[in-house]
Amino acid sequence: MIATLSNRNKNRLPIVLEHASGDKRFKILEVHIKKHQFKQDALIEVLHKAQELFGYLEDDLLLFIAYRLKLPTSRVYGVATFYHFFTLKPKGKHTCVVCMGTACYVKGADKLLAAVEKKARIKAGETTPDGELSLLTARCIGACGIAPAVVYDGTVTPRQTPELALEHVKGWTGHGH
């Protein structure tokens, strides 16, 4: 993918910039970059903001950021792929994040995850083909006191069981099949 990115780099950039000029989200991102005084060390902060605005980091977005921060695209791409938090693929409409921290694990988070995987017919880290549900795992969300915890659409929910989890994602998987 690095190769694709750099090959397209030269002729792609003007198109990206033109597209960006008409998109409000790019404007907001630019303000954010300016706030950081175009500092190259603010790359991670800028990527955070970009993901917040766009939902995921597509190639054009990375090119735009590289251009604005005067960084090589390889560096931006390298950082974006290094950190788990950044995603280069669009996420589903709903997200279900199963915490797989030690406390949750010894309390059965693995069984919970398996149940949801089976129901949604996807593996952890994937999105259902209809784009409804992204099933993710977290390393530890620090909610060990209420393990096992699952984050449904950004809301941390305590003391989950496979049954409760299936109930929660019912409307999000394959139209209730």
Add this chain to the structure above:
Amino acid sequence: MDIDDLVEIAEKERASRKKHVIRCCLAAGCMSSDSKGVKEALEKAVQEAGLDDQVEVRGVGCMKLCCQGPLVQVDTHEPGATVQVSAEGQGPLYLKVTPETAPSLVGTLKGGKTKVQRGDPKHPFFTEQLSIVLANSGIVDPERIESYIALDGYQALHDVLREMTPKEVVDTMIKSGLRGRGGAGYPTGLKWATVAKTASPQKYVICNADEGDPGAFMDRSVLESDPHSVLEGMAIAAYAVGATQGFVYVRAEYPLAISRLQAAIKQAKQRGLLGAGIFESPFNFNIDLRIGAGAFVCGEETALMASVEGKRGTPRPRPPFPAESGLWTYPTLINNVETFANVAPIIRKGTDWFTSIGTEKSKGTKVFALAGKITNTGLIEVPMGTPLRKIVETMGGGAPDGGKIKAVQTGGPSGGCIPTHALDTPVDYDSLIQLGSIMGSGGMIVMDESTQMVDVARFFMDFCMDESCGKCIPCRAGTVQMHGLLTKILARKATARDLQKLEELCDMVRNTSLCGLGQTAPNPVLSTLRFFRNEYTDLLKEDTHGGPNGNGKATKPAPAPAT
């Protein structure tokens, strides 16, 4: 801002205290059980009962007993009495409060009754704790700087800036015997002294809040409950070592901690407690936040610095240590959240007081996150040297539903499993290392008989394999191989030779990896092998003389050896 202003804010805050204070836990654990709704319901009920002038509903940080959340405590003070705020926490404690049941708690103030389950503040879980780092947690309002100042907040910073030289501050830290709470236990004073000694036009202070160990949530709780204590500690450190810029590196997984830190930094700047000319001295200090992006290796200090610089978080060889060449090659002081939170109390109460707590080589207290198969999960702070048994059985209440505790895991993926027969070990840096585990940042996961140790070892190896940054080969390739061998053992396809290979690999990865991640990755395997070896051997199959699978014939698993 000078001392008079500080005293005035504190006096004003104390004077505005109402007769009843209803404290509602707003830390992440309780928030997930809708404690925000509880607080709103309480506020509404107070208003409806016309008790506005008598009752304060205060959102506070972690009240420690996370498994019973949302927690609410109601304190009542005699009007006009000059109660120290630290005397709070004596009133009735209510468990599992819901927005529906919350109004009845307000009713109790007018002689009403409530059906909400009462907790026992006299339970050993609370009484055996000794709070230094968490002293304000659950009492102070983390979103208001005045609340912290009323509890003598920023007093220590003032005393340091106006009455002590940087060298005296460093000497105080050395004398206190405080050791780094991030896990390795390096003497904090020595680290400060090294940075202070270097001559450089620019120095940095970094607070490591990249709490990556699964099963650890102490730093999150400290940041959510009492962010100013960390900021004050950082400012004192900056004065001692001569830094003017600080960074807090927080995990992106802790949105609440991030927003409270942001608010705290903003308020401290507005009050002139951060920025230029603090307390009308020539000392300038600014703090910026840096948000992590989900990489466990960034808890390692050189990787963390790379990440602060906006690069991939990969470690580099040490020396040079960050104290000599750190962020952008300038001398940098890196300490953990809990370490910084210890600083202001040490300055305020003196080294004699601090050294009287703990053991000979480990002074002070340690915060642990108690979780897993245990009745009382939550946050505890105990003096160093407290026996594990006391923590797990007396305070934690043992395994729930009559289960039997099998092991206690400390130190996360870098630590190990401590079996029940070693539970009388006092918890300090050195005794845990002797047991093949480490203190780590303070996660403590209790496992019962239903937990299979080989599975636990594989769980941690899976973690390390995934989180290895890939820079050095022993860690990148070694963790994959060890994970493969553990999987093979669990599938009952491994032989004694595989086990031997696993042990050799552990040794190799431990001794040749670049950073702490790889060097400690074999620990969970080694410690479970040491104490639960039979669980491994039970899963082995007989060694076929013709080499593994050489003849293509499947062999039956070996019968369990009689023990």
